Amino acid sequence: MIYLDAAATAEYKKIDDIIVDTITESMKKYWRNPSSLYSSDIKEEIDRCRKNIAAFIGANPEEIIFTSGASESNNFAIRGWVDQQLMKDIGMINIITTPIEHKSILESVNNPSLGACVRYCDVDRFGFVDYNHLEKLLWFREKEPTLVSIGMANNEIGTIQDIKIISKLVHEYGGIIHVDATQAFGHIPINVEELGIDMMSASGHKISPVLKGIGFLYKKNGINIQPLIRGSQENGFRGGTENTFGIIGLSKAIEYCDVSSDKIEQMCKKRDYFISLLQDKPGRLFNRFKFNCRLNGSQEHRLPNNINITFNQNITGESLLYTLDMSGIKISTGSACNSHSIVPSYVLKAIGLTDEESMRTVRFSLSNDITYDDINFAVNEIKKAIKIIET
Numbered sequence: 001m002i003y004l005d006a007a008a009t010a011e012y013k014k015i016d017d018i019i020v021d022t023i024t025e026s027m028k029k030y031w032r033n034p035s036s037l038y039s040s041d042i043k044e045e046i047d048r049c050r051k052n053i054a055a056f057i058g059a060n061p062e063e064i065i066f067t068s069g070a071s072e073s074n075n076f077a078i079r080g081w082v083d084q085q086l087m088k089d090i091g092m093i094n095i096i097t098t099p100i101e102h103k104s105i106l107e108s109v110n111n112p113s114l115g116a117c118v119r120y121c122d123v124d125r126f127g128f129v130d131y132n133h134l135e136k137l138l139w140f141r142e143k144e145p146t147l148v149s150i151g152m153a154n155n156e157i158g159t160i161q162d163i164k165i166i167s168k169l170v171h172e173y174g175g176i177i178h179v180d181a182t183q184a185f186g187h188i189p190i191n192v193e194e195l196g197i198d199m200m201s202a203s204g205h206k207i208s209p210v211l212k213g214i215g216f217l218y219k220k221n222g223i224n225i226q227p228l229i230r231g232s233q234e235n236g237f238r239g240g241t242e243n244t245f246g247i248i249g250l251s252k253a254i255e256y257c258d259v260s261s262d263k264i265e266q267m268c269k270k271r272d273y274f275i276s277l278l279q280d281k282p283g284r285l286f287n288r289f290k291f292n293c294r295l296n297g298s299q300e301h302r303l304p305n306n307i308n309i310t311f312n313q314n315i316t317g318e319s320l321l322y323t324l325d326m327s328g329i330k331i332s333t334g335s336a337c338n339s340h341s342i343v344p345s346y347v348l349k350a351i352g353l354t355d356e357e358s359m360r361t362v363r364f365s366l367s368n369d370i371t372y373d374d375i376n377f378a379v380n381e382i383k384k385a386i387k388i389i390e391t
């Protein structure tokens with residue numbers, strides 16, 4: 001099998017076994033309830049992991065709140081911040097986000113009982129936030145509490161936002177910024193302080209498939225929010241017996257996350273090689289089969305593992321997905337969370353693709369251990385699949 005859907009859930013053969021072993025061992029050793037008075041060893045272990053994870057993003061340990069994953073963290077950040085504001089005697093509460101965010105953001109802000117006024121900032125054809133529009137929206141609401149929620153890297157088109165510029169703008173107008181970093185965490189360097197982030201969501205299973213059901217919300221000291229799940233754990237910010245094994249697994253996994261420029265360059269080279277084959281770049285012009293594909297999202301500021309392609313041929317992404325599946329190649333037509341939907345991707349529509357173009361679009365997202373041979377094989381199979389579909 002060639003797995004080209006790492007954005008849905010990561011596959012990282014090199015470390016997956018290590019994480020499984022670490023978790024299995026921890027299940028035998030730390031099975032007791034971490035809150036029991038005799039479980040100080042487990043509390044210490046969780047604190048060690050918290051420190052490790054905090055250090056990985058340049059945060060303080062008490063700023064990390066463990067959750068069940070990024071969907072919960074996103075809901076928590078938005079609902080929790082609005083609830084905090086509602087406790088004060090103030091006027092309008094504002095949320096600014098973009099139309100290309102993950103469903104867990106869009107559905108959180110669409111909640112009719114949220115109690116906030118929601119505005120959407122425009123994005124350009126690459127998926128970049130329109131800074132002028134953002135400034136206009138911030139200026140208009142300058143005197144009122146405003147939360148801006150922006151994804152660090154888009155899960156469909158891979159575009160990486162300049163969070164430093166965005167957070168500076170948000171702070172200039174007195175707002176606070178939440179960043180959904182689910183696709184970026186563990187894949188590109190993140191330092192919350194340098195980037196000026198107030199809250200940030202992340203998830204374990206985008207690093208290793210074993211880590212489903214574990215994630216965290218980074219909440220900068222001084223930012224006040226209400227809990228989403230009330231209880232005594234996580235300093236009263238998130239009730240529920242801690243997922244000890246997930247926390248230990250996540251802490252282990254980040255020890256193996258290589259976000260050095262060398263590693264990123266290697267991944268980008270593989271990604272760009274894959275793209276060049278699909279775009280029939282010079283050197284391949286005499287190949288009789290022409291893909292003639294269009295890359296969506298930014299070429300330059302792009303996740304090292306993301307390729308989002310609109311095919312020129314008369315095929316649908318869905319037919320390509322099923323045909324490639326028969327050759328053992330796993331791809332996606334967009335976000336896994338929307339993969340059962342037959343409506344065109346809202347992300348692609350927001351960056352200007354027509355419904356018809358969206359339907360001809362697929363996402364290839366590369367695993368850390370993909371090889372050039374895998375890419376050559378996959379591209380050949382894509383060619384064959386297109387010929388089958390077209391006949």
Ligand code: PMP
Binds near residue numbers: 182204335
């Ligand atoms: N945000 C983004 C950008 C994502 O890609 C995902 C996962 N598809 C999520 C949030 C939700 O993450 P989780 O599966 O951990 O709830």
